[in-house]
Amino acid sequence: MSFKNISEIAGSAMAAQSVRLNTIASNLANADSVAGTEAETYRARKPVFAAVMNDGPDGMNSAGGKVQVLDVVQSDEPLRQVYEPGNPMANAEGMVFYPNVNQVAEMTDMMSASRAFETNVEVLGRIRTMQQSLLKLGEG
Amino acid sequence: MGINFKDAAGVHADALALRAERTRILAANIANENTPGFQAQDMDFSATLANVQAVGNGDLGDGGDSALMYRVPYHPTRDGNTVEIGVEQAAFSQNATDFATSLTFVNMRLKGLAKAINGQ
Numbered sequence: 001m002s003f004k005n006i007s008e009i010a011g012s013a014m015a016a017q018s019v020r021l022n023t024i025a026s027n028l029a030n031a032d033s034v035a036g037t038e039a040e041t042y043r044a045r046k047p048v049f050a051a052v053m054n055d056g057p058d059g060m061n062s063a064g065g066k067v068q069v070l071d072v073v074q075s076d077e078p079l080r081q082v083y084e085p086g087n088p089m090a091n092a093e094g095m096v097f098y099p100n101v102n103q104v105a106e107m108t109d110m111m112s113a114s115r116a117f118e119t120n121v122e123v124l125g126r127i128r129t130m131q132q133s134l135l136k137l138g139e140g
Numbered sequence: 141m142g143i144n145f146k147d148a149a150g151v152h153a154d155a156l157a158l159r160a161e162r163t164r165i166l167a168a169n170i171a172n173e174n175t176p177g178f179q180a181q182d183m184d185f186s187a188t189l190a191n192v193q194a195v196g197n198g199d200l201g202d203g204g205d206s207a208l209m210y211r212v213p214y215h216p217t218r219d220g221n222t223v224e225i226g227v228e229q230a231a232f233s234q235n236a237t238d239f240a241t242s243l244t245f246v247n248m249r250l251k252g253l254a255k256a257i258n259g260q
Contacts, residue, residue: 006167013171073147138250
């Protein structure tokens with residue numbers, strides 16, 4: 001009856017959702033960071049989640065215990081070009097590049113990430129209650 | 141006339157250990173809610189409990205691992221993740237309540253034994 005494993009699973013999920021919120025915050029903050037060339041412009045970042053393959057000591061080959069963030073990848077969506085000749089960052093044709101951040105999508109993603117985070121906090125709280133009640137077995 | 145503690149606790153001692161194992165499986169489902177391609181799993185509790193009781197030595201064995209089955213989702217998803225958070229939350233909540241129920245029964249039995257030992 002190992003509750004330590006369950007705490008680790010919930011903890012890993014909370015960490016992964018924090019990384020996700022981190023990237024969302026970064027995207028929203030940089031939504032208007034223009035640049036003169038495509039290579040220099042900020043691109044929206046997204047984390048890649050994966051389940052940790054678990055080769056437990058008792059031979060338990062259960063996939064999908066903890067979750068990890070494999071990588072943070074940049075989006076390949078096309079950048080937005082705007083004609084702003086007065087902008088100091090504009091290139092020779094007077095065009096600037098805006099990041100490919102979809103602010104509505106980021107806000108929805110943020111709501112989903114915080115809800116997932118809260119669910120895992122709830123799981124952690126429940127496990128703590130279960131462990132505490134186990135400790136009270138046999139008490140007056 | 142000795143007291144057999146294992147028999148005294150009855151089915152609920154095994155049920156308690158199995159509930160804890162099922163909590164782990166459900167927590168893993170909830171943790172991987174956003175993982176692409178993840179298949180939600182669960183165990184058939186009554187069948188696994190019957191197996192553990194049939195073995196009868198108090199050991200969970202593979203802990204119900206061979207009885208792990210995949211959950212059939214209500215809706216298909218684009219990234220292949222079959223975790224539906226409402227379903228998992230309901231199962232987790234019910235499992236926690238059942239754990240508390242088994243715990244209460246074990247506790248009652250232990251207190252009854254204590255009273256018998258004290259001669260009340």
